[in-house]
Amino acid sequence: MAGRASGTESAPDDLVEVGRVVGPHGVRGWLKVQPYSTDAQALLRAPSWWFKTPDSGLDTGVSSLARAIGVRASRLHGGRFVVAQLEGIADRDAAEGLQGCTVWASRAAFPETGADEYYWVDLIGCDFYGESGGMPCFLGRVDEVLDNGAHAVLRVARGTLEGQGGFQPALDARGRAVHTFVPFVQAHVHRVDLAARRMDSDWPDDF
Secondary structure (H helix, E strand, O other), X not given: OOOOOOEOOXXXXXXXXXXXXXXXXXXXXXXXXXXXXXXXXXXXXXOEEEEEOOOOOXXXXXXXXXXXXXXXXXXXXXXXXXEEEEOOOOOHHHHHOOOOOEEEEEHHHOOOOOOOOOOHHHHOOOEEEEEEOOEEEEEEEEEEEEEOOOOEEEEEEEEEXXXXXXXXXXEOOOOOEOEEEEEOOOOOEEEEEOOOOEEXXXXXXXX
């Protein structure tokens, strides 16, 4: 895949964390990256990757990302990793300098999805509705998507809606967030409306 030269341009507003550098690959500066999704197309299609050091903290925002580096070539490796050659990273020592960094890509670089296909990052933050007595009811908000090997699983933070879409999380006796885990399969999740940030399912309210 052709890339762009490394740069110091401002970070775009639509950056998404898509993986982590696990180490160098070979002696010519290639990197080995662990994608966060089983579909690594977001990594493979992005012309530049942004790197954030592990000690910079995730709560500091994308403005703290170190820099963008153009991707000269990338490919799948071993079924679980992406290996890539980056602009200006010419030897193993330079590649080792990025080990442990998180990798970010612009959402605009993601390929279009097919019918009934979704990027996990787009599902996070959706309001999740189940059923109570045969009627739709708000259960909570999706805050993470997991992979159990067979299919994706939605982690739904339980809570209530208040005011203008405000979300009040439910807490247990120890003050910890309460979650429900729902298989992301058509048998349970019947409708996904990304524009409305809403998902409808048959998941029972008391589960």
